[in-house]
Amino acid sequence: MKKIFLNLLKQPITNSYLNNINSSTLRKELFYNLSMQIDLNNYLVSIKKPVNPKRQYTNKYAHRASQSKTMNLSFEKIANKLKRKFKPKLSLEIGSNDGVFLKNFGKKEILAVEPCKNLAEITIAKGYRTYDKFWNIELAKKIIKENGKLDLVYSANTISHIPNLKEVFKAVSISLKQNGVLVFEDPYMGSILKNNSYDQFYDEHVHIFSLISISNLLEIHKLKVIDAEILSTHGGSIRFYVAKENSKYQVSKSVKKIYKSEIIKKLNKFSTYKKFSTRVKKSKIKLVKLLKNLKKNNKKIISYGATYKSATIFNYCNIDKNLIDFVIDSTKNKQWKYTPGKHILIKPPCDMVNEKIDYAFLGAWNFSKEIMAKEKKFLKNGGKFITHVPNVRILK
Ligand code: TMP
Numbered sequence: 001m002k003k004i005f006l007n008l009l010k011q012p013i014t015n016s017y018l019n020n021i022n023s024s025t026l027r028k029e030l031f032y033n034l035s036m037q038i039d040l041n042n043y044l045v046s047i048k049k050p051v052n053p054k055r056q057y058t059n060k061y062a063h064r065a066s067q068s069k070t071m072n073l074s075f076e077k078i079a080n081k082l083k084r085k086f087k088p089k090l091s092l093e094i095g096s097n098d099g100v101f102l103k104n105f106g107k108k109e110i111l112a113v114e115p116c117k118n119l120a121e122i123t124i125a126k127g128y129r130t131y132d133k134f135w136n137i138e139l140a141k142k143i144i145k146e147n148g149k150l151d152l153v154y155s156a157n158t159i160s161h162i163p164n165l166k167e168v169f170k171a172v173s174i175s176l177k178q179n180g181v182l183v184f185e186d187p188y189m190g191s192i193l194k195n196n197s198y199d200q201f202y203d204e205h206v207h208i209f210s211l212i213s214i215s216n217l218l219e220i221h222k223l224k225v226i227d228a229e230i231l232s233t234h235g236g237s238i239r240f241y242v243a244k245e246n247s248k249y250q251v252s253k254s255v256k257k258i259y260k261s262e263i264i265k266k267l268n269k270f271s272t273y274k275k276f277s278t279r280v281k282k283s284k285i286k287l288v289k290l291l292k293n294l295k296k297n298n299k300k301i302i303s304y305g306a307t308y309k310s311a312t313i314f315n316y317c318n319i320d321k322n323l324i325d326f327v328i329d330s331t332k333n334k335q336w337k338y339t340p341g342k343h344i345l346i347k348p349p350c351d352m353v354n355e356k357i358d359y360a361f362l363g364a365w366n367f368s369k370e371i372m373a374k375e376k377k378f379l380k381n382g383g384k385f386i387t388h389v390p391n392v393r394i395l396k
Pocket of ligand 1: 067068069304305306307308309328329330331334364366367370371374
């Protein structure tokens with residue numbers, strides 16, 4: 001049985017930044033209802049009615065994973081760790097974006113799957129064999145026919161985007177060698193509950209994983225979680241190491257530890273999610289009140305990072321250009337466009353002191369350390385950051 005615990009109202013497709021806000025463009029903007037549910041059979045958290053992936057992962061996909069220093073380092077670290085640990089001869093990445101993970105491998109050592117053709121073109125140009133298709137059983141069969149079975153399948157922030165997880169895991173299972181390993185990482189439900197980061201819920205995050213839910217889902221595919229790690233990336237992620245049930249791998253102690261902690265935190269109880277939903281409603285009231293008060297005092301407020309996460313906040317809290325003057329983002333193809341749903345202008349990063357900005361809402365709160373280090377001058381001149389994690393406040 002599936003039960004809804006949170007309704008985040010009418011939301012746009014987060015990756016659809018608007019080139020202009022004339023009436024014909026606005027008429028075509030696609031909205032859907034973002035309701036979050038939990039499946040009480042396996043405790044998987046999902047969007048009740050996900051958007052069709054063909055509308056999301058188009059040749060206009062804006063996000064570039066290599067934009068952040070933090071993520072570049074994180075991908076380099078995991079690539080080296082996987083090479084050391086599993087010594088893979090042939091690997092594959094599902095959802096290779098602009099090649100931020102691939103670049104740590106030789107061109108013959110790794111294959112890539114990326115359905116957004118504009119992104120696939122980038123890694124093809126760099127010499128990596130990239131299949132510009134959605135990951136499914138048909139593609140898995142084609143890949144192993146052309147290249148043989150795989151030692152390692154890696155995926156970051158992609159598996160949670162795919163509605164049909166049964167197909168995902170079956171396709172992985174048929175592509176892996178007997179002792180092959182799947183390693184994937186996605187936002188972690190435990191971190192969302194802890195940080196009250198409801199903005200991790202948006203169209204692309206069709207599912208939010210916990211160890212309990214993934215263990216349940218893998219059972220039918222004769223796959224098991226052999227290791228797991230809680231990560232700080234993207235505001236709290238979980239990395240799963242998965243192998244075939246009858247492979248050589250033993251289940252690590254950390255799997256048992258995380259599983260136990262999830263039971264203690266009641267990730268398998270509906271009441272936990274209902275309580276979270278009440279905290280989200282309170283967070284909305286507090287954030288809107290704070291921004292309105294600052295605006296009443298004529299403060300100039302921007303949002304730092306045109307993130308997908310902030311699209312959920314702005315649309316759920318009804319925050320538009322009356323409360324946020326503009327958004328800044330370092331990604332070129334987001335600049336001079338408008339945020340989805342609330343249509344706030346996105347500008348390139350600027351000198352925040354010269355621009356006389358008083359407050360900056362951390363749309364990219366998951367990179368707050370990197371941002372604070374970059375914006376020392378703003379802070380020194382009295383500029384302040386606002387966040388909503390784990391509760392709404394002005395950072396001191
Ligand atoms: P993400 O949280 O979905 O990865 O998106 C982060 C966004 O924030 C991305 O569009 C890049 C942007 N960004 C900046 O504009 N400046 C920065 O210093 C950092 C770290 C990110």
